[in-house]
Amino acid sequence: MKKAMVFLASGFEEMEAMGVVDILRRGGIEAETVSITGERVVTGAHNILVTADTTLENATLDGAAALILPGGLPGATNLDSSEPVKEALLQQYREGRIVAAICAAPLVLGGLGLLKGRNATCYPGFEPKLIGANVTGEAVEVSDNVITGKGPGLVMNFALALVAAIKNDAVAEEVAAGLLL
Secondary structure, eight states, X not given: OOEEEEEEOTTOOHHHHHHHHHHHHHTTOEEEEEESSSSSEEEXXXXXXXXXXXXXXXXXXXTOSEEEEOOOTTHHHHHHTOHHHHHHHHHHHHTTOEEEEETTTHHHHHHTTTTTTSEEOOSTTXXXXXXXXXXXXXXXXXXXXXXXXXXXXXXXXXXXXXXXXXXXXXXXXXXXXXXXX
C-alpha cells in the first residue's frame, strides 16, 4: 500500500490535516500523521487536540509517496522553522516523490526554492512567500511532483489531487463520487 505522511506542527489547520488524511484513506492510501513537536498530541489552530500516529523522530519517511504540509497559523511557520522537516522535504523532492502544501504552508516550499518556475497557489496574502513561483490563485496546482492548495475550503480538491497523483484519476473520481462531489 502506498503511504503518505501528513506533518502536524503546533497551530496546524485541523480541516486541512484531517480532511487530507480522511480522503487519502478512502482512496486506499496509508495516511500517517507525524507530529513534529516531539509529543504525539498536537494542538491545532482552533485548539483541537489531535493524537498523531507517530513523531518525526520515530517516523519512517523513506519511500513515502507524499509528504504533506497542512497550513494554519502558527502551524505553517512552525513547519518552516523545523530543519528536520525541511531536510525531509528536500530529500523527497530530489527523489522525485511528491511534496505538497496547502493554505499558508506553501511558504515552506517557496523558502526551499521548490516552487521556482512552477505554477503554485496559496492562501491570499502569502503569495510573496512563494519565491519564484507563478502564483495562480487556483484551488489546486499540480506541477510534476509539487502540489499546492489554496485553503481550508478547498481541502477536498487538494486531497483528491493527491489521490490522483499517488494512485490515479479513476481512484480519485471514485472517492469523489462516494463523497457526492
